[in-house]
Amino acid sequence: MIRSTVVAALLVWGLALAQEDASTPAPPTPPPAAAPAAAPKLSPQEILAKMEALNNGFADQKMEIRITVFEVDGSKKSYDMTMFQKGDKKRLIQFTSGEMKGMSTLVEDRNTVHVYLPGFKKVRRVAAHNMNQSLAGSDLSSEDMAQVSWAADWNLSLEKEDDTSYWLLLTPKSADSAYSKVQHRVDKKTFAQQETHYFNKAGEEVKRFVNTNFTDFHGVMRNKKITVSDPRTGHRTEMDILDFVVNQGLKDDLFTVRSLQWGK
Amino acid sequence: MLRRVLFALCALFVLLPSAARAEGWLDMISLSGLLETDVRFNVEDYRGPVEGEGYNFAINRNDAILHAEIRPHDSLVAVFDGRLRFYGFNTADDLPGLSRDRNQVDPFSVQVDQAYVATRGLPWSWLDLKAGRMVQTWGSADVFNQVDLLNPHDFYDPMDYVRKVPNQMFEVDVYPADWLTLTAVWIPVFKPALLPPSAPLGFAVETDANGCLSSFPAPPLSVEDNQALADLFASVDPCSLNFATPQVNLYMPKYTFADSQVGARAKFSFETIDFALTYYYGRFPYPIAYNAAAVANPSTTQPGKVNVDYVAEVMYPRMQVAGLDFSYTAPWLFDVGIVGELAVIFPEQVTFGLRAYQGDAKIYEATSVNVPSTPFIKATFGMDYTFTKWLYVNAMYLRGFFDEFNDAYGVHNYVVATAELKFRSDSLKLRLAGILNVDDLSNVANPQLTWVITPGLEALVGAFIFGGKTTPSNTYDYAAREKFGQKAAGRSFAYLKVRFTF
Numbered sequence: 167m168i169r170s171t172v173v174a175a176l177l178v179w180g181l182a183l184a185q186e187d188a189s190t191p192a193p194p195t196p197p198p199a200a201a202p203a204a205a206p207k208l209s210p211q212e213i214l215a216k217m218e219a220l221n222n223g224f225a226d227q228k229m230e231i232r233i234t235v236f237e238v239d240g241s242k243k244s245y246d247m248t249m250f251q252k253g254d255k256k257r258l259i260q261f262t263s264g265e266m267k268g269m270s271t272l273v274e275d276r277n278t279v280h281v282y283l284p285g286f287k288k289v290r291r292v293a294a295h296n297m298n299q300s301l302a303g304s305d306l307s308s309e310d311m312a313q314v315s316w317a318a319d320w321n322l323s324l325e326k327e328d329d330t331s332y333w334l335l336l337t338p339k340s341a342d343s344a345y346s347k348v349q350h351r352v353d354k355k356t357f358a359q360q361e362t363h364y365f366n367k368a369g370e371e372v373k374r375f376v377n378t379n380f381t382d383f384h385g386v387m388r389n390k391k392i393t394v395s396d397p398r399t400g401h402r403t404e405m406d407i408l409d410f411v412v413n414q415g416l417k418d419d420l421f422t423v424r425s426l427q428w429g430k
Numbered sequence: 431m432l433r434r435v436l437f438a439l440c441a442l443f444v445l446l447p448s449a450a451r452a453e454g455w456l457d458m459i460s461l462s463g464l465l466e467t468d469v470r471f472n473v474e475d476y477r478g479p480v481e482g483e484g485y486n487f488a489i490n491r492n493d494a495i496l497h498a499e500i501r502p503h504d505s506l507v508a509v510f511d512g513r514l515r516f517y518g519f520n521t522a523d524d525l526p527g528l529s530r531d532r533n534q535v536d537p538f539s540v541q542v543d544q545a546y547v548a549t550r551g552l553p554w555s556w557l558d559l560k561a562g563r564m565v566q567t568w569g570s571a572d573v574f575n576q577v578d579l580l581n582p583h584d585f586y587d588p589m590d591y592v593r594k595v596p597n598q599m600f601e602v603d604v605y606p607a608d609w610l611t612l613t614a615v616w617i618p619v620f621k622p623a624l625l626p627p628s629a630p631l632g633f634a635v636e637t638d639a640n641g642c643l644s645s646f647p648a649p650p651l652s653v654e655d656n657q658a659l660a661d662l663f664a665s666v667d668p669c670s671l672n673f674a675t676p677q678v679n680l681y682m683p684k685y686t687f688a689d690s691q692v693g694a695r696a697k698f699s700f701e702t703i704d705f706a707l708t709y710y711y712g713r714f715p716y717p718i719a720y721n722a723a724a725v726a727n728p729s730t731t732q733p734g735k736v737n738v739d740y741v742a743e744v745m746y747p748r749m750q751v752a753g754l755d756f757s758y759t760a761p762w763l764f765d766v767g768i769v770g771e772l773a774v775i776f777p778e779q780v781t782f783g784l785r786a787y788q789g790d791a792k793i794y795e796a797t798s799v800n801v802p803s804t805p806f807i808k809a810t811f812g813m814d815y816t817f818t819k820w821l822y823v824n825a826m827y828l829r830g831f832f833d834e835f836n837d838a839y840g841v842h843n844y845v846v847a848t849a850e851l852k853f854r855s856d857s858l859k860l861r862l863a864g865i866l867n868v869d870d871l872s873n874v875a876n877p878q879l880t881w882v883i884t885p886g887l888e889a890l891v892g893a894f895i896f897g898g899k900t901t902p903s904n905t906y907d908y909a910a911r912e913k914f915g916q917k918a919a920g921r922s923f924a925y926l927k928v929r930f931t932f
Contacts, residue, residue, distance in 0.1 A: 235855050243857065243885050264885030265931045268462055268497070278702070284497075286592055288567040291704050293759040293767025295816045302885075303855025401855070419551075423699070424605060428558065429499055429507030429548050 210324040213332050214317055216357035217350065222254035226416040230408040235304045238400050245302055246408075256421035266302070272426050282426045289427045304403040305373065305394040320348070330354055345372075358389070371397050383410035458502055463932055464495040470925040473893065477900060477921045479631060481639075488923050489587075490518030505552050509564075511544035543596045558603040565594045566601075566615070568695060568708060569771050569810075570757040574828050574846060576773040576808040577708045577753030580615055580693050582623035582715030583832055588920050589876070589894050595715075597621050609699050617691040620683045622746055623715040623833075632911075632918035633676040633742060636901070642669035645901070648908045650719055650782045650838035655796040656906040662786060662794055672729060672737045681720070681745040683713060705756035710749075714777070716833040717744030718801060724786045724794075747801060747835070748778040764815070769826075771810040777835065779803035798838070806836040812846075822850045831913065838908040843868040857882045861892075865914070872898025872912035874919075890927040896920060 208216075227250070234244040246263040259271045268284035271292075279292040300306060316322070316336055325335035334350040346369060351361040358380075364373040374397055379390035388410050395402035419425055468491045475484025498510040515538060521527075522534035546562025569575030573592060581594040597617055604612040635646040643663065648656045663671070683689040691712030698705050722742040729735040755771040780801035786794035808830030816822050828844040835841075848863040859880040866873045878892030898915020913919065 237855055243855070243882070245885050265882060265888055265929075267886070267931050286567060286573075287565055290570070290572075291757040291759070291767075293757075293814060294702075294761070294765035295759075295767060295814075296822075297765075299816050299822070300819050300856070303852070303857060422608075424550075424558070424603075424611070428550055429501065429509055 208332075210322045210332075210334055211317065213324070213352055213357065214322060214334060214350075217352050217359050218254075218316065220357055221359065222251075224251075224412040225253070226414055227251040227410070227412050228414055228416070229410050232406045232408055233301065233304055234404045234406070235302060236402045236404070243302070250416055250420060252416055252418065252421055256418075258421055258426070264302070268430075270426055272421060272423065274421070280423050280426060282430060284430065287430065289423055305396055305401060306403060316348075316350075325349065327354070331360065373397075381407075383407070384412075386410065386412055455500075455502075458500055460499040460501070462497045464493070464929060465932075466493045466495070466927060466929040467491070468493070468925065468927045470923045472921050473895070473924050474922045477628075477896065477917050479634065479917075484921070487519075488921065489925075492516040492518065505550045506547070507550075508547045509544050511542065511565075513541040513543060515539050515541065556605045558601075558605075560601040560603075561599075563596050563598050564601075565596050566599070567594075568693075568706070568753075568755070570704065570706075570755040570769045571771050571810045571812055571826060572769075572824065574771075574810045574812075574826060574832075575755075576771040576810050576830065577706075577710075577751070577755050579710045579712065579715075579751060580617060580691070582621060584624040585626050585832075586624040588626045589925070595621050595624055611695075611697040613693075613695040613697070615693040617693075617712070618687075619685055620689060620691060620713050620746065621715070622680070622682075622717070625716075626918075626920050628918050628920045630676070630678065630918075632916065633678055633740070634917075635673045635676075637673075640669060643671050643673065644668070645905045646673075648902070648906055648910070649722055649784050650800045650908045651784060651796050651798045653904070653906045655784075655798065656908070659784070659786065659794060659796070660906060666736065670735050671726075672732070672735050674737065674739045676740040676742060678717075678742045678744060680717065681743050683746060689713075702761065703756060703758040705754065708751070708753035708755070710751040710753070712749065713746040714749050714835050715746065716835065718747055718780050718835060718837055719743075720745050720780050720782050720800060722782075722784045724784070726786070726788050745780065747780050749835075750776040752776075767814045769810070769812045769814075773808045774805055775808060775836070776805045777801050777803060780837070782838075800837045801835055806841060808834070808841065820852045824848045824850075839911075840909050842870070842913060867898075867913040870898065870912045870915070872896075872914035872916075874914045886931045888927075888929045888931075890929065891925070893922070893924045894920075895922045 229249045229251075230246070231249060232244055232246050234242050236242045244263075245261065245266065248260045248262055249257060250259075251257040255275060257273050259273075261267050261269045270282040272280045274280075279297070280289050281292050282289050319339055320336035321339060323335050325333040327333060331354060332350075332352045334352060336348045336350070338345060344366065345364050346367045347365045349361075349363040349365075350359055352358070353360050358377070360377055362375040363371055366372045374395050376393045376395075377389035377391070378393070380387055381390040388407060390407050392405040392407075393402060394405070468489055469487065470489040472478070472484045472486055472488045475482050478484060492515070494514045496510070496512050500508045500510075517537045517539070519537070520535050521537050522530075527534045542563060544562075544564050546560055546564045548558065548560040550558050552559070566578075566580045567575065568578040568580065580599065581597055583591065584593040584595050585591070587593065598619065599615055599617040601613065601615045606612065633647060636644045638644045646660075646663075649659075651659070691710070693708065693710045693712075695706050695708045719742060722740065725739045725741075726736050727739075729737050751773050753771065753773045755769075757767070757769045760766050760768055778801070779799065781797055782800040783797040784795070785792055810826055810828050812824065812826030814822070814824040824847070826846040828846060830841045831844060845866045845868060846864070848861060851860045851862075852858070853860070859882075861876075861878045861880070863876040863878070864873060873896075875895045875897065876892060878890055881889045883889060896914050896919055898912040900912075900915055900917050902910035902912070902916075904910040
């Protein structure tokens, strides 16, 4: 159960991957007359930096999320949760439905995760190994979710580009990674992260994120649906963002162990 | 009285939301809870009070649990945890009982686990206060917390081993820095642990098929003294002895300031490690034998028979406990989670005395130090690891079980292991848990299969199986009884639970 909670906490990162800001300036319209001057070509590092800025570019965020896990046989189950995030580090996840209701998880960084367990009435530090567990049987795991900054731990190159997208290729700097490479498809106009593909060391695609339903949430654009799937089995998880607000003035104190256990 | 409480609870359910809506308080109130039905079946017939009785229903219970949090503003919360429990077994034993009171046919109880108010950051930002009825858990390990002494366990149901006896207390939390939390707790009145219904069997004599005395539980005396005690009965025809059910009286602390309890904790957090230093002054919450008397008198109704009454007294000795606990993720060891707890206990000495009388004549007397005043250690050390997406393992070593206090039984060593396997997107969970007493090899196993039918609705089927000998290897040695083998530990059962979380 603790492991499930941790992965849920890390969902934040996955959701952040789908983020796109309406305030992002639209690319300039080319002048109709003479041939336009060529836009300065962006380096892979610049593309990635713009993408990550979109993902974590708010003072704080609050999301109401529904996760639906689809079995290969078509059966499904859903859980609701609320996620609070401050900057690109602190986040708090509160489970609001199902058998995990009442459980809260505070993620400070990959090595500092605390969970409040209502059944035990205590806060417990979660060991890093627990980050490898899925949430309630979903397709999300810690290594997918804990990627706050790809730039820090991955080598980067531009694999290809087409009319609408950049395809970034990332390979891990550490041999400990479960993945041999990761591909991001980044929208050329908005720098939103559209797809992410994970490959194991045998070169097989093992996980896929697809972000869709670009929606206006109180003036901020965000992909409403993130579908995470295992291309090998067809097992998939859909994350629906039910509500999303930013810059609500969340206090730092909310993201503390003190807050996690107070008044429970 | 019980009905009135129940009515009040129902009124709370019904009126609170409407009142809240009327006053615009709805956003301040958070309600959650649980409905659970629990049916258990004894799967043996030799561990109960009567040999041959078993293979019957042990529990047929229904619980409704409500958790309410009322937050008028960010710095104030009132918390209520209530439980309405229906026991499921008829207690009426005569015809009038069927018409007198429905509670006898359908008994129930109302329990309040928490009812407290807490402030945060008032009057200073670094200060939190709590007052009222609450349940606290200190320590880093799972369940087996040696430094967790504020609330004793509620072992009425041994399977619900995380449940505790709530108590009224006052708590002050100070946050002088991000990495440091200081806590002080005052508990005015001592409350003892609840024991399983099987606990009195620890004092019961054993009889053979003819109802004749075959053995009696050794009191906490030396083997030689217990041998001498047995010799008194050896000269008597065991079939002539009528042993009454032992009477065990509690010698409770007085309700004085000096008998209140205090706890203090300094909790530190650095990088990948949390650790805490703790102190507790109070009483050991499990009963320790300190006085007993056996009185034999000729039966006035059965010529040739001798009635034997056994009266014992148990107490809750004072203790001071200095503790340390930590939890740590070891990056140098595959990110394994490591937890540890160490409690150094400074106990009040308890001297046990036993006297035997034949009529008014004292025929036997012995005393022994049951609990020496020398400090002793209880400890927990554990590791856990997630091997795969579907396999999690947790293993712990324990020095000292909950109820061990370095009395004549000693402090034993245990290994606790749990493996959790998940299938079908975590909708099926198989948990295999067990405890082994390393010293006497008695054990308890708890396999359990959980089916998440739909989020919030679970069905659990499992078993709680005790292993070990019901009789001690040496009937004269108090320490020779097997921890989980003895009848006092409880009965083996299978169970089915259905639980809905809202």
